[in-house]
Amino acid sequence: MLNKLRYLLIGPPLPTHELGEKRLNKIRALAAFSPDALSSIAYANQEIYLGLVVAGSAGLMLSWPIGIAITLLLTIVALSYYQTIHGYPSGGGSYVVARENLGMLAGLITASALLIDYLLTAAVSLTAGVEAIASAFPVLWPHRVMVALAFLAVMMLLNLRGLRETGTLMAIPVYVFLLAYLPMLVYGVVRLAIYGSVSPPAAALPVTHSLTAYLILRAFATGCTALTGIEAISNGVPVFRSPESKNAGRTLIVMAILMGILFLGSIGLIQHLGIVTHPQETILSALARRLLGSGLPYLVIQASTMLILAVAANTSFAGFPRLAAILAADGFLPRQLTGLGDRLVFSNGIVFLALTTGGLIVIFGGNTHSLIPLFAVGVFLAFTLSQAGMVLHWWREGSRGWWWKAIINGLGAAATLITLLVVGISKFKEGAWITILLIPTLVIVFQQIRAHYRQVGKSLTLRGLPPSLKPLPPPRVIIPISGVHRGIIDAINFARSISKDVTAVYVELEPGASEKVRETWESWWPDVPLVVVPSPYRSIVGPLLDFLDRTDAEHNDGQQATVILPEFVPAHWWQALLHNQTAWMLKTALLYRRRQFGYQRAIIDIPYHLKR
Numbered sequence: 001m002l003n004k005l006r007y008l009l010i011g012p013p014l015p016t017h018e019l020g021e022k023r024l025n026k027i028r029a030l031a032a033f034s035p036d037a038l039s040s041i042a043y044a045n046q047e048i049y050l051g052l053v054v055a056g057s058a059g060l061m062l063s064w065p066i067g068i069a070i071t072l073l074l075t076i077v078a079l080s081y082y083q084t085i086h087g088y089p090s091g092g093g094s095y096v097v098a099r100e101n102l103g104m105l106a107g108l109i110t111a112s113a114l115l116i117d118y119l120l121t122a123a124v125s126l127t128a129g130v131e132a133i134a135s136a137f138p139v140l141w142p143h144r145v146m147v148a149l150a151f152l153a154v155m156m157l158l159n160l161r162g163l164r165e166t167g168t169l170m171a172i173p174v175y176v177f178l179l180a181y182l183p184m185l186v187y188g189v190v191r192l193a194i195y196g197s198v199s200p201p202a203a204a205l206p207v208t209h210s211l212t213a214y215l216i217l218r219a220f221a222t223g224c225t226a227l228t229g230i231e232a233i234s235n236g237v238p239v240f241r242s243p244e245s246k247n248a249g250r251t252l253i254v255m256a257i258l259m260g261i262l263f264l265g266s267i268g269l270i271q272h273l274g275i276v277t278h279p280q281e282t283i284l285s286a287l288a289r290r291l292l293g294s295g296l297p298y299l300v301i302q303a304s305t306m307l308i309l310a311v312a313a314n315t316s317f318a319g320f321p322r323l324a325a326i327l328a329a330d331g332f333l334p335r336q337l338t339g340l341g342d343r344l345v346f347s348n349g350i351v352f353l354a355l356t357t358g359g360l361i362v363i364f365g366g367n368t369h370s371l372i373p374l375f376a377v378g379v380f381l382a383f384t385l386s387q388a389g390m391v392l393h394w395w396r397e398g399s400r401g402w403w404w405k406a407i408i409n410g411l412g413a414a415a416t417l418i419t420l421l422v423v424g425i426s427k428f429k430e431g432a433w434i435t436i437l438l439i440p441t442l443v444i445v446f447q448q449i450r451a452h453y454r455q456v457g458k459s460l461t462l463r464g465l466p467p468s469l470k471p472l473p474p475p476r477v478i479i480p481i482s483g484v485h486r487g488i489i490d491a492i493n494f495a496r497s498i499s500k501d502v503t504a505v506y507v508e509l510e511p512g513a514s515e516k517v518r519e520t521w522e523s524w525w526p527d528v529p530l531v532v533v534p535s536p537y538r539s540i541v542g543p544l545l546d547f548l549d550r551t552d553a554e555h556n557d558g559q560q561a562t563v564i565l566p567e568f569v570p571a572h573w574w575q576a577l578l579h580n581q582t583a584w585m586l587k588t589a590l591l592y593r594r595r596q597f598g599y600q601r602a603i604i605d606i607p608y609h610l611k612r
Helices: 002-010 026-033 035-055 063-087 093-102 104-136 138-161 163-195 213-227 244-272 283-292 296-329 347-363 368-397 402-426 428-460 486-498 514-524 541-555 573-578 582-591
Strands: 476-481 501-508 530-534 562-569 603-609
Touching (some): 026 035, 026 296, 035 063, 035 213, 035 244, 035 283, 035 296, 063 093, 063 213, 063 244, 093 104, 093 368, 104 138, 104 283, 104 296, 104 347, 104 368, 104 428, 138 296, 138 347, 163 283, 163 296, 213 368, 213 402, 244 283, 283 296, 368 402, 368 428, 402 428, 476 486, 486 501, 486 603, 501 514, 501 541, 530 541, 541 582, 562 582
Parallel strands (some): 476 501, 476 562, 501 530, 562 603
16 A cells, blocks of 8 residues: 555655666756756845845835946856866765865865755745745745745655656746746846836835945855855766766856846846835836736746746755765765665655755744845855865866966855855844854764774774684574464464573552463463563563573573564554554564673564454
């Protein structure tokens, strides 16, 4: 039943040899990796508007210069990651670059920043998408959290199905968005050229803050969220079809050009058309309404915005599991994150990302504006360390024209470092402090995980272990029973096949309950002793463990008694909920109990499968 449901939702398992066949061409890859980058105009423009509108029309007049500055920064970062793709075709992006060139600590800081960035990208994209459609249908505004969680569940299932399915389905909203938005921007530019600029109504722009350098820097800092997602392609180079680096580089160039056109085009029209909005409408919705009215074209724009923002979370679903797998392979995250699932994707990373993103959406009430301050610190910290690492990479490589490449990356490192300082200072009180505190915390967690794995390796190594010359003594066997029934017969027969010293143990929860059990036992196995252990506090596990300790101490024969657990298995999964799972509790208690008397205890489970 569960397998049928799983196959229906995510598809049947795929053989490993199809892994190469599941790679993406440039069209599907652009759809899979670009939604976050392309759709960031929605929340970046919104945050610039909210940051400047408090200064009235004088503040909004700076939207266009700020947009140009962010676009120049975008160009520098895109060129840097283009070089990263060719310098590190195996993927890993910023983490691998920082680790190999700046050291492990810098690599872990970068990885922490990127993981946080992916989580926030998913949360911000989904909440912004819901706000876009709620601007057209205000009845949805109170239900933003539930709608965002529904989109998140759909995204998780699509990514669990695999790369090709995800890329194909993501292509639809991405290209619908481009086909809707680019013509609208062209129409807006033509209209602007014909009718000229329009000033916003003064009554709609009450001045609540003076126009200061701090306010301008804060607007620039929040607007820099337009750059999120640009690094995703460098992390996912291995999923491109051959030649991987060449195809990934071309896709990055196309994506950066589209980002620049969409961002500059929309922010320029917003300023020169004098667009203003109200608390329950986004600035892009107001722009579309001004250009297209409130009819079908406007609804198409809002629907396409919602869809691309919803699937923008796919950038995180593409990048987070792959980065987590790289970290896990290096020993800094649980190794379960390295395993490919049935559909040749990192299923555990996908599920973890979905659960964590859902938690963020619920905690922040589906409010994009509340999530944004946490956002940009991790992004630009990763950018800065990655590009600084690339400078050292080109210097050490010393290939032809290395100095030119190093200059580009050095310029990128300097620009993103300045942006990082601006973002961290201007947004510190609004929530950036959370990210600043969380990054070193994650680094410590990574180091503790790796220390654990190294200690496990030392504990398991055969190096220095002398050969054991003393043979093991014949086992003493203890069989806990809950009664006398068919479920224990196989366990008793197995115990008698490996040992002549077999003892059954019955824990008596109610006085006198053992009399009938003993009578039946002696009629079936008179040669196997049955020990009754009273339990005045009606516990099973504790009295049994105490009995095992006593009998081991009494025998003192260089071993602990082997425990054979009879366990019946219901025919259907839901039937297991009707039973008390005593065998499971005993196994858990025995398995995680530290060794006693210097010896380990063997635990053997003998199942008995019920037919109905």
